[in-house]
Amino acid sequence: MEFTVQQIADLLRGQVLGDGNAKVSRLAKIEEGTPGSLSFLSNTKYEPYLYTTGATAVIVSKNLEIKQSVSTNLIQVEDPYSSFSTLLEIYQQAVAASREGVEEPCFIGQNSTIGARHYRGAFSYIGKNCRIGEGVHIYPHAYIGDNVTIGDNTVIYAGVKIYPDTVIGSHCTLNAGCVIGSDGFGFAPQKDGSYKAIPQTGNVVLGDHVRIGANTTVDCATMGSTIIGTGSKIDNLVQVAHNVEIGKHTVVAAQTAFAGSSKVGDYCTIAGQVGVVGHVKIANKTIVGAKSGISKDIKEEGTFVQGAPAFDYKQNLRAMAVFRKLPELQKQVDELREKR
Numbered sequence: 293m294e295f296t297v298q299q300i301a302d303l304l305r306g307q308v309l310g311d312g313n314a315k316v317s318r319l320a321k322i323e324e325g326t327p328g329s330l331s332f333l334s335n336t337k338y339e340p341y342l343y344t345t346g347a348t349a350v351i352v353s354k355n356l357e358i359k360q361s362v363s364t365n366l367i368q369v370e371d372p373y374s375s376f377s378t379l380l381e382i383y384q385q386a387v388a389a390s391r392e393g394v395e396e397p398c399f400i401g402q403n404s405t406i407g408a409r410h411y412r413g414a415f416s417y418i419g420k421n422c423r424i425g426e427g428v429h430i431y432p433h434a435y436i437g438d439n440v441t442i443g444d445n446t447v448i449y450a451g452v453k454i455y456p457d458t459v460i461g462s463h464c465t466l467n468a469g470c471v472i473g474s475d476g477f478g479f480a481p482q483k484d485g486s487y488k489a490i491p492q493t494g495n496v497v498l499g500d501h502v503r504i505g506a507n508t509t510v511d512c513a514t515m516g517s518t519i520i521g522t523g524s525k526i527d528n529l530v531q532v533a534h535n536v537e538i539g540k541h542t543v544v545a546a547q548t549a550f551a552g553s554s555k556v557g558d559y560c561t562i563a564g565q566v567g568v569v570g571h572v573k574i575a576n577k578t579i580v581g582a583k584s585g586i587s588k589d590i591k592e593e594g595t596f597v598q599g600a601p602a603f604d605y606k607q608n609l610r611a612m613a614v615f616r617k618l619p620e621l622q623k624q625v626d627e628l629r630e631k632r
Contacts, residue, residue, distance in 0.1 A: 297349045304375045310365030334373035461500035469507040476511040476534025
């Protein structure tokens, strides 16, 4: 697909500095730009590449001060990163829209329906009584169990496993290998030291515009629903246990785990390798630093915590500064003891 620089600018509500008739046909990093490519600059660390890039056009902030002459064409916008993300989304949608139809062999069960403009890849499986919307893309070897509901324009990538009774909203993306609705880790200890499995009879509910990373697992509820709210983004290799509730527009980085019945608010940011114990509540707009352990409720909105166990971020930094000095402090204590 080929577009003029002016067409891109109109799409992003930006302004062209240079030749609006120049044509671009692909996207590229600014440091790897070549003629015909479109790039963007949002991090000032990469500003030197603006003056050397071979890209035909670069999306920049309208507030950027140009310090040298540039040979590329500029598209000035409010937020270059967001604008470039919009272009990537449009490109992805265009590619997805070009893929329609049914590859064989694949299977769809009794009383299941699927809307127009859908794609079903080879060896995909849809169980009984499913309701699947329009424009849904189901890639090869995906499994969708009985009684599943999926909204419009959702993408199910290869090897995804969706257990029965799951509810998935519109415009969601489930990346390869993720498992939605597997049994929660529920076992009752017995007097003889063994464990008896507790049946997991609930389901999983994903809101609209939810993104689930590759090889992430979201367990079904023991009773009721495990819930991931509208707009939330879950990275690869994340464990979401039974009856967990994650609010709207919360982002979770890789290798994080939520134990059963923990509740995370709206607009939270959970960094990588965070562990959250069961039955705790995390307030809206909380930020949790990497490798933290959440062992109790976070009640105040907008709190920034880090550490294991986690506590106030700034206090944690001060504590770490002292921790690094412990060998020196120990040496000083030993010297004082010798002088006594």
